[in-house]
Amino acid sequence: MIVSLKDGFKLIGISIMACCAVCVCNMFLNFQIDLRSVANQVEAGPAQALYDAFVSTSIVCCACCGGCMLITSVVMLFFYIKHYIDSHSREIGILKAHGYSNFRISRGFAIFAISILVGCLAGYLLSFAIMPLFYEKQNDNNLLPHIPMNIHWYMIVLLIIVPTVVFAFIAIGYSVIKLNQPTINLLKGITKQKDKYTDGKDKKNFVSEMRSSVLKSRKTLVFFMILSSFCFSSMIQMSASMDELASDMMGIMILIIGIVLAFTTFYIALTTVIHANQKNIAMMRVFGYSAMECKRSVLDCYRIPAYIGFAIGTAYQFGLLKVMVTVVFADVEGVPDYHFDWPMFFITLVAFIVIYEGAMFIYGYLMKKIPLKQIMDE
Amino acid sequence: MIEIKNITKYYGKGESRFKALDDVSMNIKDGEFLVILGASGSGKSTFLNVISGLETLDDGEVIYNEEHLEKMNEKELTKFRRDNVAFIFQQYYLLPHLNVEKNVKMGADLGDKDYLKYIEAVGLHDKRKKHPSELSGGEQQRVAIARALSKKPRVLFLDEPTGALDEKTGRSVLDYIIKLQEKEKFTMIMVTHNANIAETADRTIKMNSGKIVDIYDNLNKKSAYEIGW
Ligand SMILES: Nc1ncnc2c1ncn2[C@@H]1O[C@H](COP(=O)(O)OP(=O)(O)OP(=O)(O)O)[C@@H](O)[C@H]1O
Numbered sequence: 001m002i003v004s005l006k007d008g009f010k011l012i013g014i015s016i017m018a019c020c021a022v023c024v025c026n027m028f029l030n031f032q033i034d035l036r037s038v039a040n041q042v043e044a045g046p047a048q049a050l051y052d053a054f055v056s057t058s059i060v061c062c063a064c065c066g067g068c069m070l071i072t073s074v075v076m077l078f079f080y081i082k083h084y085i086d087s088h089s090r091e092i093g094i095l096k097a098h099g100y101s102n103f104r105i106s107r108g109f110a111i112f113a114i115s116i117l118v119g120c121l122a123g124y125l126l127s128f129a130i131m132p133l134f135y136e137k138q139n140d141n142n143l144l145p146h147i148p149m150n151i152h153w154y155m156i157v158l159l160i161i162v163p164t165v166v167f168a169f170i171a172i173g174y175s176v177i178k179l180n181q182p183t184i185n186l187l188k189g190i191t192k193q194k195d196k197y198t199d200g201k202d203k204k205n206f207v208s209e210m211r212s213s214v215l216k217s218r219k220t221l222v223f224f225m226i227l228s229s230f231c232f233s234s235m236i237q238m239s240a241s242m243d244e245l246a247s248d249m250m251g252i253m254i255l256i257i258g259i260v261l262a263f264t265t266f267y268i269a270l271t272t273v274i275h276a277n278q279k280n281i282a283m284m285r286v287f288g289y290s291a292m293e294c295k296r297s298v299l300d301c302y303r304i305p306a307y308i309g310f311a312i313g314t315a316y317q318f319g320l321l322k323v324m325v326t327v328v329f330a331d332v333e334g335v336p337d338y339h340f341d342w343p344m345f346f347i348t349l350v351a352f353i354v355i356y357e358g359a360m361f362i363y364g365y366l367m368k369k370i371p372l373k374q375i376m377d378e
Numbered sequence: 379m380i381e382i383k384n385i386t387k388y389y390g391k392g393e394s395r396f397k398a399l400d401d402v403s404m405n406i407k408d409g410e411f412l413v414i415l416g417a418s419g420s421g422k423s424t425f426l427n428v429i430s431g432l433e434t435l436d437d438g439e440v441i442y443n444e445e446h447l448e449k450m451n452e453k454e455l456t457k458f459r460r461d462n463v464a465f466i467f468q469q470y471y472l473l474p475h476l477n478v479e480k481n482v483k484m485g486a487d488l489g490d491k492d493y494l495k496y497i498e499a500v501g502l503h504d505k506r507k508k509h510p511s512e513l514s515g516g517e518q519q520r521v522a523i524a525r526a527l528s529k530k531p532r533v534l535f536l537d538e539p540t541g542a543l544d545e546k547t548g549r550s551v552l553d554y555i556i557k558l559q560e561k562e563k564f565t566m567i568m569v570t571h572n573a574n575i576a577e578t579a580d581r582t583i584k585m586n587s588g589k590i591v592d593i594y595d596n597l598n599k600k601s602a603y604e605i606g607w
């Protein structure tokens with residue numbers, strides 16, 4: 001079959017995403033179920049209020065984290081499948097030319113669900129490692145009765161088996177749609193995207209031509225780039241403010257999710273753009289373009305989206321917290337007014353610049369190491 | 379001058395180790411037009427790739443005017459290629475998402491910025507907005523030729539440049555390349571299966587099983603229109 005098990009394991013980004021989502025969801029769901037089991041022992045008054053708050057925040061947290069990461073992983077899955085079909089269009093074209101049906105080829109893409117299976121399993125196990133601490137933290141003022149920690153086996157079905165099966169079907173369905181194009185286009189590697197031709201001689205040099213063409217050929221990556229820096233800037237700055245406004249457990253959780261989301265999307269965007277352009281880079285190197293010029297032509301087009309994402313993230317977290325403070329906590333006493341946290345902003349910005357530019361530099365260096373002849377012959 | 383001294387190249391490891399070039403030596407003069415003939419699999423492309431610094435060699439020396447290719451690191455090799463060589467490959471290797479003009483620009487940016495005349499010369503002026511996937515094999519090959527020539531190399535390496543062309547186009551493209559070579563006086567090393575083309579060259583070598591088995595000067599050079607095809 002065209003898609004191998006090895007390809008399935010390459011979707012490490014999806015695995016990480018699933019791992020975090022399942023870990024967080026399982027923790028909150030498990031907690032919520034165990035909490036409900038002691039519902040009749042809760043005394044009226046402040047304890048009851050705390051109990052109600054816990055039940056509802058658990059559900060909200062679960063829905064937010066799980067939902068956010070779920071959507072990102074579905075987008076990632078689509079992206080991987082499209083990328084896979086683009087980069088294997090010849091092989092797929094040959095299969096189709098020999099009479100394989102779209103569905104027959106698509107069935108193989110179910111293998112991609114293996115990444116979800118691995119991620120969910122890891123997240124499930126991980127959550128049990130953190131759970132004792134989590135339970136303790138949630139009830140550290142002892143207002144509630146002791147909450148026993150139980151393992152609910154049906155969670156395995158809900159959080160591992162169901163996602164895996166659903167993703168397998170999504171993968172098949174999406175690839176059937178993607179494969180629905182004339183065989184000859186697949187064979188020749190014709191993509192729909194064509195760069196617009198401006199008449200007369202345009203003055204742009206080759207490196208900038210390459211850059212704009214790379215940007216246009218993978219628009220999803222622009223989305224990932226923006227998402228990545230958006231998560232980085234919003235979640236880190238938000239987690240710092242969260243310490244004052246909500247519990248520090250929430251702050252840490254947001255910080256971890258933000259960093260995981262930011263780094264996985266960043267990593268995926270960079271590795272795919274390089275992989276997709278490997279042959280072009282090799283050819284440029286053959287002609288004597290330096291590694292830095294190659295880097296400029298394939299990676300520099302993402303700098304502006306990345307910084308835009310950072311700006312949006314900053315504005316978003318400020319807006320969100322401001323709304324929370326002025327509207328949601330309006331009647332609650334003792335909540336400090338929220339001001340923009342300039343020191344935190346600068347710290348985050350510096351960290352962002354260092355990480356982003358550092359990564360770009362490293363990838364530029366890696367381009368020097370590309371084995372030219374081998375890649376051209378692939 | 380290019381001095382090639384006892385070069386050896388292996389492919390693969392262990393049991394399946396295969397000697398693609400076997401102790402090859404020769405000198406190539408500046409401005410010379412050299413043709414390489416030989417059966418399929420005899421090591422012609424390998425020879426080209428090794429002496430142009432695309433592939434590393436396992437033994438021996440390749441010296442361009444006292445610069446040793448085998449001693450260069452990746453950065454120096456890139457600089458060397460940028461300043462000295464251009465390629466026309468058997469498999470074209472065009473950039474699929476760029477149109478003809480931009481593909482040629484890749485070479486032209488490092489050489490002669492006025493790239494349109496090269497596109498015209500290979501007869502693709504009308505198709506300069508098309509993408510490689512919309513061109514026939516021969517047209518793609520001509521794009522690769524324009525791309526290489528516009529780089530204004532000191533040494534041009536050509537691997538089967540007319541393999542995908544019919545007689546008429548083949549002759550006209552070959553004629554253009556040869557005239558340009560005579561005018562600009564660059565060194566030209568061409569692999570071909572068409573033994574007739576050897577009559578247009580200064581010198582011909584024959585390869586077999588990774589070795590040069592024959593080498594002879596051509597005293598009576600013909601033009602692209604005078605040879606058989
Ligand atoms: N990357 C590689 N790995 C292993 N063996 C290789 C590799 N490239 C070439 N060979 C082998 O080396 C030998 C010489 O190959 P080369 O491509 O130089 O032949 P050629 O003379 O150019 O043939 P053709 O006329 O068909 O292009 C062949 O037997 C080939 O199988």
Ligand SMILES: [Mg+2]
Pocket residue numbers: 422423424468537
């Ligand atoms: Mg060959």
